[in-house]
Amino acid sequence: xxxxxxGKEMSFTGDEETPLLWVIRDEFDLKGTKFGCGKGLCGACxxxxxxxxxxxxxxxxxxxxxLSVTTIEGIGSAEHPHPLQAAWxxxxxxxxxxxxxxxxxxxxxxxxxxxxxxxxDINTAMSxxxxxxxxxxxxxKAIHLASDAMxxxxxLAVEVKA
Amino acid sequence: xxxxNQGHDTAGLQSIKLDRRQLLRAAAMSAGSLMIPxxxxxxASNVPKGSFDDSMRPNAxxxxxxxxxxxxxxxxxxxxxxxxxxxxxxxxxxxxxxPERFLLNFAPVGDDYKQPEYGLQITGGxxxxxxxWQRLRRAGAEGRAMLKEAAAKVWNVDVSSVxxxxxxxxxxxxxxxxxxxxxxxxxxxxxxxxxPELKTQDQFKYIGKQxxxxxxxAKTFGKAVFGIDIEKxxxxxxVISRPEILGGKVGSFNxxxxxxxxxxxxxxxxxxxxxxxxxxxxxxxxxxxxLEINWVPGExxxxxxxxxxxxxxxxxxxxxxxxxxxxxxxxxxxDAAADVFEATYTAxxxxxxxxxxxxxxxxxxxxxxxxxxxxxxxxxxxxxxxxESGLSHDDVHIHTTYIGGGFGRRLSQDYVAEAVSVARHxxxxxxxxxxxxxxxxxxxxxxxxxxQLSATFDAAGKLTGWKHKLAGPRxxxxxxxxxxxxxxxxWVPQMMVNGxxxxxxxxxxxxxxVEGAADLPYAIDAVDVRYVHADAGVPVSYWRSVGHSQNxxxxxxxxxxxxxxxxxxxxxxRRSLLSAHPRHLGVLDAVLAASQWGANKTTSTGEKIxxxxxxxxxxxxxxxxxxxxxxxxxxxxxxxxxxxxDCGLVVNPDVVQAQMEGGIIFALTAALYxxxxxxxxxxxxxxxxDYKALRMDEVPEIIVEVLASNESPTGVGEPSVPPVAxxxxxxxxxxxxxxxxxxxxxxxx
Numbered sequence: 001x002x003x004x005x006x007g008k009e010m011s012f013t014g015d016e017e018t019p020l021l022w023v024i025r026d027e028f029d030l031k032g033t034k035f036g037c038g039k040g041l042c043g044a045c046x047x048x049x050x051x052x053x054x055x056x057x058x059x060x061x062x063x064x065x066x067l068s069v070t071t072i073e074g075i076g077s078a079e080h081p082h083p084l085q086a087a088w089x090x091x092x093x094x095x096x097x098x099x100x101x102x103x104x105x106x107x108x109x110x111x112x113x114x115x116x117x118x119x120x121d122i123n124t125a126m127s128x129x130x131x132x133x134x135x136x137x138x139x140x141k142a143i144h145l146a147s148d149a150m151x152x153x154x155x156l157a158v159e160v161k162a
Numbered sequence: 163x164x165x166x167n168q169g170h171d172t173a174g175l176q177s178i179k180l181d182r183r184q185l186l187r188a189a190a191m192s193a194g195s196l197m198i199p200x201x202x203x204x205x206a207s208n209v210p211k212g213s214f215d216d217s218m219r220p221n222a223x224x225x226x227x228x229x230x231x232x233x234x235x236x237x238x239x240x241x242x243x244x245x246x247x248x249x250x251x252x253x254x255x256x257x258x259x260x261p262e263r264f265l266l267n268f269a270p271v272g273d274d275y276k277q278p279e280y281g282l283q284i285t286g287g288x289x290x291x292x293x294x295w296q297r298l299r300r301a302g303a304e305g306r307a308m309l310k311e312a313a314a315k316v317w318n319v320d321v322s323s324v325x326x327x328x329x330x331x332x333x334x335x336x337x338x339x340x341x342x343x344x345x346x347x348x349x350x351x352x353x354x355x356x357x358p359e360l361k362t363q364d365q366f367k368y369i370g371k372q373x374x375x376x377x378x379x380a381k382t383f384g385k386a387v388f389g390i391d392i393e394k395x396x397x398x399x400x401v402i403s404r405p406e407i408l409g410g411k412v413g414s415f416n417x418x419x420x421x422x423x424x425x426x427x428x429x430x431x432x433x434x435x436x437x438x439x440x441x442x443x444x445x446x447x448x449x450x451x452x453l454e455i456n457w458v459p460g461e462x463x464x465x466x467x468x469x470x471x472x473x474x475x476x477x478x479x480x481x482x483x484x485x486x487x488x489x490x491x492x493x494x495x496x497d498a499a500a501d502v503f504e505a506t507y508t509a510x511x512x513x514x515x516x517x518x519x520x521x522x523x524x525x526x527x528x529x530x531x532x533x534x535x536x537x538x539x540x541x542x543x544x545x546x547x548x549x550e551s552g553l554s555h556d557d558v559h560i561h562t563t564y565i566g567g568g569f570g571r572r573l574s575q576d577y578v579a580e581a582v583s584v585a586r587h588x589x590x591x592x593x594x595x596x597x598x599x600x601x602x603x604x605x606x607x608x609x610x611x612x613x614q615l616s617a618t619f620d621a622a623g624k625l626t627g628w629k630h631k632l633a634g635p636r637x638x639x640x641x642x643x644x645x646x647x648x649x650x651x652x653w654v655p656q657m658m659v660n661g662x663x664x665x666x667x668x669x670x671x672x673x674x675x676v677e678g679a680a681d682l683p684y685a686i687d688a689v690d691v692r693y694v695h696a697d698a699g700v701p702v703s704y705w706r707s708v709g710h711s712q713n714x715x716x717x718x719x720x721x722x723x724x725x726x727x728x729x730x731x732x733x734x735x736r737r738s739l740l741s742a743h744p745r746h747l748g749v750l751d752a753v754l755a756a757s758q759w760g761a762n763k764t765t766s767t768g769e770k771i772x773x774x775x776x777x778x779x780x781x782x783x784x785x786x787x788x789x790x791x792x793x794x795x796x797x798x799x800x801x802x803x804x805x806x807x808d809c810g811l812v813v814n815p816d817v818v819q820a821q822m823e824g825g826i827i828f829a830l831t832a833a834l835y836x837x838x839x840x841x842x843x844x845x846x847x848x849x850x851x852d853y854k855a856l857r858m859d860e861v862p863e864i865i866v867e868v869l870a871s872n873e874s875p876t877g878v879g880e881p882s883v884p885p886v887a888x889x890x891x892x893x894x895x896x897x898x899x900x901x902x903x904x905x906x907x908x909x910x911x
Contacts, residue, residue: 032384134827
C-alpha cells in the first residue's frame with residue numbers, strides 16, 4: 001500500500017483495515033494527529049485526504065492507494081507557519097491542546113475551499129470537532145483573523161512576533 | 163527530562179481537603195497501634211540533581227546554565243489551565259527574566275513538589291497559583307540575589323548598586339553588564355545571609371501583563387507530547403477488557419481465537435480484566451474482539467439509576483444526617499413560620515470525557531519501573547506502581563507529560579496501576595490505551611446527589627430560615643485508598659500500606675460533598691445544612707469544581723425560587739442578603755451592569771430575551787454570571803453568557819479570561835446534556851453520540867470581566883463552572899415559568 005504523506009511517498013504492508021490514524025501515528029511516527037473517539041465523532045484525528053478534511057480514525061488505510069494525505073506536521077513549520085497557526089498563537093487558542101491539530105486541519109481545509117468564511121460557514125465546517133476545554137470562541141476568532149490576514153497578504157507570524 | 167521551549171495550558175480542578183495527619187492518625191489507630199511518624203514535606207528535602215553539571219540550581223524549581231538557558235521545573239501539571247505560563251510568570255518576575263525565556267521540565271516525584279495544603283503532589287483544587295505564589299517568588303528572588311552578589315564580586319562593587327534587567331546584571335554607574343549565564347559559576351557557591359525581599363506590586367514587570375501563552379506554540383504545530391504520544395523502542399500496545407457490569411469480575415474466558423490473531427504477543431488476566439498485548443494498537447483491538455469472556459456481577463449486583471435514586475430518597479427520609487452548619491434555630495424558624503417552602507433537586511453522575519482517553523506506558527526493566535503517564539498525581543501514581551511492581555520507591559520513576567484534559571479524572575490512578583500490572587507480564591515497554599467507550603464506561607464519575615431544600619418566611623414575608631439536606635457519596639472513600647500510599651513515608655512496608663488503604667477511607671474527612679452548600683453567603687437567621695452519606699458503590703471522583711458543581715446549582719436555583727416567592731427581583735433579592743460579602747457583591751454588580759440586567763432586551767430579530775443570574779464563590783474565587791436566552795415552546799437557545807470574576811491579583815490576564823470561557827462551555831455541556839445513567843449494571847452512554855459535548859455551532863457569545871484586585875491571587879480553573887447551570891435554569895424559569903430542579907436542564911421531559 002503506497003500513498004503520500006505530507007508530500008513524501010510512504011508504504012504500509014500491514015492489515016489494510018487498519019485505520020489511517022494508527023498508521024500515521026505509530027508506523028510513520030507523526031504523533032500530532034490524535035485519537036479521540038475512534039468513531040469519527042470528535043474530529044481529533046482530522047487530516048486532509050487530497051485536500052479535504054477526513055477522520056483518520058475511521059478511514060481504512062487500504063482505501064488510500066496513490067492518494068495524498070496531509071497531517072498537522074505538513075501544513076506549516078515554526079519558520080513558515082500556516083496563517084491559522086500564526087493566528088492560533090496570536091489569540092492563545094490552545095488550552096490542553098489535544099484537539100487543536102484536528103481543529104487546525106478542519107479550519108485549514110475550510111480556508112482552502114472558502115477563503116472568507118462567515119460565522120455560519122465556520123460553524124458548519126467546525127462543528128465536527130469537539131473541544132472539551134471550550135476554546136471554540138477563540139478558534140472562531142482565529143479563523144477570521146487568518147482569513148483577513150490572507151486577504152490582505154499580511155504575515156501574521158511577523159505581526160505576532162512584533 | 164522533557165524539555166519544551168514553548169508551553170502552557172489549562173488544568174485545574176479539584177478540592178481535596180485531605181487532612182493528612184488526621185487521616186494517618188485515624189488509620190494508624192484503627193490498624194492497631196502502628197506508629198507512623200508525621201514527617202512534613204517542605205523545603206528540607208534535597209534539591210534534585212540538575213540536568214547540567216555546570217548549571218546553577220539554587221532550589222527545586224530553577225536552573226540556569228552558563229549558556230543562559232533558564233529551566234522551570236514545573237511541579238504542577240499542565241492540562242490546559244495555563245499553569246506553565248502562570249508559574250513561569252511568577253518565577254520570572256522575581257528572577258527578572260522574561261517568562262518566554264523559560265524552558266520547561268516536568269517535575270519528578272519529590273517532597274519539594276508537593277502541594278503544601280494537600281501534602282500530595284497533585285494538581286487540583288484550582289490551587290497552583292495560590293499555593294505557589296509565595297514559594298515560586300522566593301525561588302526566583304533567591305536566584306536573583308545570588309546572581310547580584312556574584313556580579314558585585316566580579317565588579318568589586320557594593321551589591322546594592324547592582325541592578326538586573328531580563329537575565330542580565332548591570333552596574334549603571336560603570337555601565338557594566340554580565341548575563342546571568344556568565345555569573346552562574348560564581349553565583350552557585352554563594353550562600354545568602356538573609357532571605358531576599360520580594361518585589362512590591364508596583365514593581366511587577368510581568369505579573370498582570372504577561373500575555374503570551376507559553377505552550378501555544380508547541381500545541382499549534384502538533385509538537386506537544388501527551389501521554390499517548392510516548393514513543394519507545396520495541397514498544398508494545400495493550401488493551402484491557404474490563405467488566406461490562408459495574409463492579410463485576412471475570413468469571414471465565416476463552417482466548418483461543420484471540421491468540422491466533424495477527425500480531426498478538428500475549429493474553430493474560432490482570433486485576434482489572436483481560437489484557438491483550440500486541441505489536442500494534444489495531445492488532446490488539448482486533449484480537450480483543452475475538453475474546454470470549456463471561457462476566458459475573460460483583461457486590462453491587464445489577465444496579466440501575468432508579469435504584470440509586472431510591473437509595474438517596476430513602477436515606478434522606480430515614481436519617482437526620484450530620485450537621486454541617488447550624489446558625490440560629492431552624493426548628494424555631496419552622497414553628498414561627500407563616501409559610502414553609504420546600505423543593506427537591508437532583509444532579510446526575512457525569513463522566514469527565516477528557517479529549518485524550520486514558521492511557522499509560524510502563525516498562526519494567528533491569529530492576530526498575532518506568533511509567534510515562536498523563537497524571538494529575540504523580541506521587542500517587544508512584545505509590546501504585548510500587549505496589550503493582552513490588553519494587554522500591556527509589557526504583558520507580560514517574561515521567562509526566564502534557565495532559566489532554568484532566569478535569570479531575572487524572573487524580574485517580576487506576577489507569578497507571580493497570581498499566582504496571584500489564585508491564586509485569588512482558589519484557590518490553592507497553593502502552594495501554596483505552597478506547598473512548600472504555601474511558602466513558604469505566605470513569606470514576608462526578609457523584610450523583612439528591613437535595614432537599616426548605617425555607618421559612620415570617621408573616622411579613624421575610625425569609626427567616628434555610629435548610630439544605632443533601633445525600634450522596636464521599637469522594638474521599640475512593641480517593642484515599644490509593645492516595646494513602648503517597649502520604650505515608652516511603653519506608654513503610656507495603657503490607658502496612660495495603661492495610662491502611664483499606665481502613666483509611668472511612669476515617670478521612672471529606673468536605674467535598676457540602677462545599678458550596680455549607681458556605682451559603684446569604685444573611686438568613688436560621689441556616690441548617692446537613693449531609694446524609696449515601697453511596698451505591700459507583701466509583702466517583704473529583705470533577706471540575708467538585709461539590710460546587712452540584713451545590714452551586716442547587717443553592718443558586720433555590721435562592722432564585724425564594725426571590726420569586728418574595729415577589730422580588732432575583733438580583734435585588736441576592737443583593738439585599740449579601741451586604742456582609744463585598745466581593746460577592748462586586749462581581750454581582752459588575753455582571754448586572756454588563757448584562758443590562760432587567761433592561762427588557764430583544765434579539766436582532768425582535769425576540770424577547772430572558773435573563774437568569776447566579777453568583778457563587780469557589781476555591782476562594784468569586785464569579786457571577788447572567789445568561790441571556792430566548793425560548794419557544796419547549797425549545798430554548800442560549801445567546802450570551804456574561805461573567806464577572808474576582809480572583810484577586812491577576813497573574814496572566816488572558817489565562818484568566820480563557821479559563822472563564824472554557825469553564826463556562828464545559829459547564830454548559832453538563833447543564834444541557836450531561837448525564838451518565840445505569841441500567842442492569844451497565845453504563846448506558848459510551849461515546850460522544852450519546853454523551854454529547856457542546857460544539858462550535860452551539861456556543862453562545864461569552865463576555866468576561868475580570869475585576870481588578872490587590873488581594874492574594876486565587877485559582878481560575880474551576881470557579882466559572884458552578885454558576886452556569888443555575889443561571890441557565892433561572893433564565894429558563896423567567897422565560898417559561900417552569901422550574902427545572904434536575905440536571906441536565908430539559909424542558910421536554
